[in-house]
Amino acid sequence: MESMRDIKRRINSVRNTQKITNAMKMVAAARLRRAQELAEKARPFFNKTREILYNVSLYTKDFIEHPLFYDSGGKRHLYLVINSDRGLCGSYNINVIEKARSSFQPDEEISLIVLGRNARDYFRKMDYNIISEYINIPDYPDYWFARRIADELISLFRERMVDRVSLIYTHFNSPISQTAKVIPLLPLTVLDKPEEEEKKNYDYLYEPSPDAVFDVLLPSYINNILYSALLEAKASEFGAVMTAMDSATENAEDLIGELTLRYNRARQSAITTEIAEIVGGAEALK
Amino acid sequence: MSSTIKLEIVTPAGKKYSGEIEYLRVPAMDGEIGILPGHTPLVTGLKIGLLEIKKGTERLVIPISEGFIEVTPGNINVVVRTAELPEEIDVERARRAKERAEKRLNGLNGEEVGLEYIDYVRARAALERALARLKAAETNGR
Numbered sequence: 001m002e003s004m005r006d007i008k009r010r011i012n013s014v015r016n017t018q019k020i021t022n023a024m025k026m027v028a029a030a031r032l033r034r035a036q037e038l039a040e041k042a043r044p045f046f047n048k049t050r051e052i053l054y055n056v057s058l059y060t061k062d063f064i065e066h067p068l069f070y071d072s073g074g075k076r077h078l079y080l081v082i083n084s085d086r087g088l089c090g091s092y093n094i095n096v097i098e099k100a101r102s103s104f105q106p107d108e109e110i111s112l113i114v115l116g117r118n119a120r121d122y123f124r125k126m127d128y129n130i131i132s133e134y135i136n137i138p139d140y141p142d143y144w145f146a147r148r149i150a151d152e153l154i155s156l157f158r159e160r161m162v163d164r165v166s167l168i169y170t171h172f173n174s175p176i177s178q179t180a181k182v183i184p185l186l187p188l189t190v191l192d193k194p195e196e197e198e199k200k201n202y203d204y205l206y207e208p209s210p211d212a213v214f215d216v217l218l219p220s221y222i223n224n225i226l227y228s229a230l231l232e233a234k235a236s237e238f239g240a241v242m243t244a245m246d247s248a249t250e251n252a253e254d255l256i257g258e259l260t261l262r263y264n265r266a267r268q269s270a271i272t273t274e275i276a277e278i279v280g281g282a283e284a285l286k
Numbered sequence: 287m288s289s290t291i292k293l294e295i296v297t298p299a300g301k302k303y304s305g306e307i308e309y310l311r312v313p314a315m316d317g318e319i320g321i322l323p324g325h326t327p328l329v330t331g332l333k334i335g336l337l338e339i340k341k342g343t344e345r346l347v348i349p350i351s352e353g354f355i356e357v358t359p360g361n362i363n364v365v366v367r368t369a370e371l372p373e374e375i376d377v378e379r380a381r382r383a384k385e386r387a388e389k390r391l392n393g394l395n396g397e398e399v400g401l402e403y404i405d406y407v408r409a410r411a412a413l414e415r416a417l418a419r420l421k422a423a424e425t426n427g428r
Contacts, residue, residue, distance in 0.1 A: 041300040207330040208316040216331030
């Protein structure tokens with residue numbers, strides 16, 4: 001039988017933990033709001049880039065000859081894995097890692113660029129070939145953060161160090177639902193038609209030349225995808241932290257309830273014992 | 287042919303400008319270009335610099351960062367990394383950014399000490415952006 005003091009101590013300890021998880025939940029909620037806002041603001045930018053690229057790709061045959069469209073058919077596959085630096089976010093990290101592992105094909109020569117301490121530690125332990133790693137990802141990644149990674153991907157691809165590049169990140173559906181996704185980045189393929197797009201037929205003029213234009217347009221397209229993916233991943237991470245901390249807070253509440261019950265029982269039995277002793281003592285005096 | 291054309295400027299921070307305009311001048315990859323309604327369809331890259339809009343007697347100068355422009359018969363789409371409306375330009379901040387970027391570039395001074403290529407690009411871009419902002423603030427203020 002635990003003593004009342006032990007139980008009291010545990011209740012206090014659980015209550016303190018609960019305060020922490022609750023605070024973490026609130027912080028995550030605030031960050032989530034900001035990350036979500038950024039992701040939403042970036043969407044028209046991303047869609048526009050895609051739309052222009054689509055229009056252009058439809059009517060330009062030279063397009064396909066650009067080096068970023070070159071499909072070597074090789075098997076050296078570079079995966080860019082976006083994960084988080086912190087734990088305490090439920091299954092967020094493990095979902096991404098699982099997704100990555102299930103998309104690796106046995107006949108491929110796999111190399112990785114990892115973002116986030118979690119994925120790095122995991123893949124390092126499993127002895128994967130990590131080309132580069134980015135840790136301490138800012139909460140609200142900016143353009144340059146994405147640019148650095150995009151530049152690296154593009155130059156690896158252009159120098160034919162890898163044959164294809166895919167991105168694994170977490171898509172933000174809602175604060176309580178996120179899905180790990182794999183999207184192929186390079187070589188570029190002619191895009192799917194963006195929604196609500198009427199058929200246009202323009203014979204575009206390229207200044208100064210199609211190649212020069214694509215040299216600007218295509219990398220920014222990749223960069224925009226990356227930037228949006230980073231924002232989505234961050235929003236997802238905060239969503240996951242929020243959900244995890246919310247259930248932790250709830251569990252703590254349950255635990256406190258149960259401990260309080262036990263504490264009351266212990267108190268009751270202590271009182272009963274005391275009464276029994278007093279009665280016993282009184283009896284003995286007679 | 288209509289005498290105005292619809293212009294949209296989008297950045298990662300949202301849609302910055304949307305409206306009918308009469309004339310647009312942008313810093314394209316290989317020099318400044320002016321666009322009037324009825325311009326032939328065009329796609330080109332943009333450099334950091336000043337974008338100028340004319341509409342009636344109104345004249346608006348917006349500093350932009352690199353990106354690209356698409357001109358179709360009815361629309362102009364400008365997709366750039368940053369664009370600042372006159373009320374958003376913080377002159378003081380731009381001046382500080384200019385000094386900072388200059389210092390960083392001067393520290394480099396021919397020798398590639400410590401600075402990675404992207405840092406150099408970034409400092410260059412920061413300098414150009416700051417200059418464009420200052421110039422825009424000056425022009426709009428007149």
